[in-house]
Amino acid sequence: MITTRHSTTNPLQQSLIQEHITLKDKNWFQTGGVSHYFAEPTTIQEFSQALLFSQENKIPLFILGQGANILVSDHGFDGLTIRPRLNAISHKEQGDTALVHAQAGVTIHDLIEYCLNHHIIGLEEFSGIPGTVGGSVYINLHYFQFFLAQFLHKATVMHRADGTIHQVSKEWFNFGYDTSTLQQQEFYLVDATFILKKTSALEAMYARGRRAEIIRHRLARYPSTHTCGSFFRNFHPDEVPYFIEGSSKKLIFVAYYLDKIGVKGSLRVGNAAVSHQHANMLINIGDATSHDIITLARTMQELVYEKFGILPQPECQLIGFHEYPLLTI
Numbered sequence: 424m425i426t427t428r429h430s431t432t433n434p435l436q437q438s439l440i441q442e443h444i445t446l447k448d449k450n451w452f453q454t455g456g457v458s459h460y461f462a463e464p465t466t467i468q469e470f471s472q473a474l475l476f477s478q479e480n481k482i483p484l485f486i487l488g489q490g491a492n493i494l495v496s497d498h499g500f501d502g503l504t505i506r507p508r509l510n511a512i513s514h515k516e517q518g519d520t521a522l523v524h525a526q527a528g529v530t531i532h533d534l535i536e537y538c539l540n541h542h543i544i545g546l547e548e549f550s551g552i553p554g555t556v557g558g559s560v561y562i563n564l565h566y567f568q569f570f571l572a573q574f575l576h577k578a579t580v581m582h583r584a585d586g587t588i589h590q591v592s593k594e595w596f597n598f599g600y601d602t603s604t605l606q607q608q609e610f611y612l613v614d615a616t617f618i619l620k621k622t623s624a625l626e627a628m629y630a631r632g633r634r635a636e637i638i639r640h641r642l643a644r645y646p647s648t649h650t651c652g653s654f655f656r657n658f659h660p661d662e663v664p665y666f667i668e669g670s671s672k673k674l675i676f677v678a679y680y681l682d683k684i685g686v687k688g689s690l691r692v693g694n695a696a697v698s699h700q701h702a703n704m705l706i707n708i709g710d711a712t713s714h715d716i717i718t719l720a721r722t723m724q725e726l727v728y729e730k731f732g733i734l735p736q737p738e739c740q741l742i743g744f745h746e747y748p749l750l751t752i
C-alpha cells in the first residue's frame with residue numbers, strides 16, 4: 424500500500440500536490456494504477472513549484488499530457504505526475520505568416536480549431552490525432568509526410584533541476600522520427616510557437632474541408648479509443664535487413680511485418696486485442712489490464728522475431744514499470 428512519505432511547508436506546493444490519484448481515467452488505454460503524487464498546475468509558477476517538490480524530495484517525475492501515447496503500469500507510478508493545465512493560445516500576424524503561440528496543455532484539436540477560426544492553416548494535417556502540444560513536441564507528432572517539427576519556430580522549456588525557464592530554437596530539439604531532445608527528460612515543454620500561413624477566409628474554409636476529410640479517413644481506417652495509436656514505431660533502416668521489392672530502400676514499416684504474422688483482429692491476451700483495422704494498434708476491448716496489453720505486445724515482438732529476426736520497439740511510452748517489460752535488441 425502507498426503511504427505518504429514526503430511533506431512540504433511551501434503553501435503553493437501544499438495547495439497543488441494531491442495524493443493517490445488514479446491515472447486510469449487520464450490515459451487513452453483507460454488502464455493502469457494510481458500516481459502517488461499528482462499536480463495540475465495552471466500557471467508557469469505552479470508548474471515550477473510542482474517540479475521543485477519532486478526535486479527537493481528526490482521523487483521520480485512524470486509529465487502527463489492527454490495520455491494518448493502512454494501505457495501506465497497496473498502498479499501505478501510511485502512518484503509525482505504533473506499534468507500541466509497551461510491552456511493559452513495567441514498569435515501575431517506578419518504579412519502572410521502567422522506565429523501561433525500555444526502552451527503545453529493545449530490540445531492539438533483546440534490548436535487547429537483556433538488556427539482555422541483565425542484563417543491560419545498548416546496544422547490541419549494532424550486533424551483527429553489526440554494529444555497536447557507538450558506530448559506532441561516530445562514525440563515530433565507525425566502523419567504521413569508531415570512532422571510537427573516542420574511547423575515549430577521556437578519554444579519555452581523548463582529545466583528539471585531547478586525549474587528555470589529557457590527560450591530555445593527549433594534546432595535545440597534535434598528532431599528526428601519519433602525523437603526530440605525532450606526525451607532526455609532534462610527539460611519540459613512550457614509553450615511552443617508555430618510558424619504557419621495566414622490566409623483568406625475562403626482558403627481557411629478549404630482547410631476545414633481537408634480537416635473533415637482527414638478525420639473521416641482516420642475513423643474509417645483506425646480505432647480511435649482505448650488504444651495509444653501505433654504501439655510500435657517504424658524500424659530505423661539499420662535495424663532491418665529487408666528491402667522494398669525492386670528498390671534500394673529498406674522496408675522499415677513495422678505494420679508490414681505485423682501484418683505478415685497474421686495477428687490483425689485475431690491475437691488476444693485477456694481483454695487486450697490487436698485491432699481488426701490495423702495490425703499495429705492494440706485495444707482495450709473490455710476491462711483489460713496494462714499487464715494484458717504489455718503481454719500482447721511482447722507476444723507480437725516474439726512472433727515478428729521468430730519469422731523475421733527483427734524486434735519491433737515501442738512508440739508508446741511505458742510508465743511506472745519496475746522492470747522493462749518488453750524484449751530489447
Ligand SMILES: Cc1cc2nc3c(=O)[nH]c(=O)nc-3n(C[C@H](O)[C@H](O)[C@H](O)COP(=O)(O)OP(=O)(O)OC[C@H]3O[C@@H](n4cnc5c(N)ncnc54)[C@H](O)[C@@H]3O)c2cc1C
Binds near residue numbers: 552560562564566611
Ligand atoms: C487514436 C490515436 C491515434 C494516434 N495517431 C497518431 C498519429 O497519427 N501520429 C502520431 O504521431 N501519433 C499518434 N498517436 C499518438 C499520440 O496521439 C501522440 O503521441 C500525442 O502527441 C501524445 O500527446 P499526449 O499529450 O497525449 O502525450 P502523453 O501520452 O500524455 O505523453 C507522451 C509523452 O510525452 C511526454 N510529455 C507530455 N507533455 C510534456 C511536456 N509538457 N514536456 C515534456 N514532455 C511531455 C510525456 O512525459 C510522455 O513521455 C495516436 C494516439 C491515439 C490514441
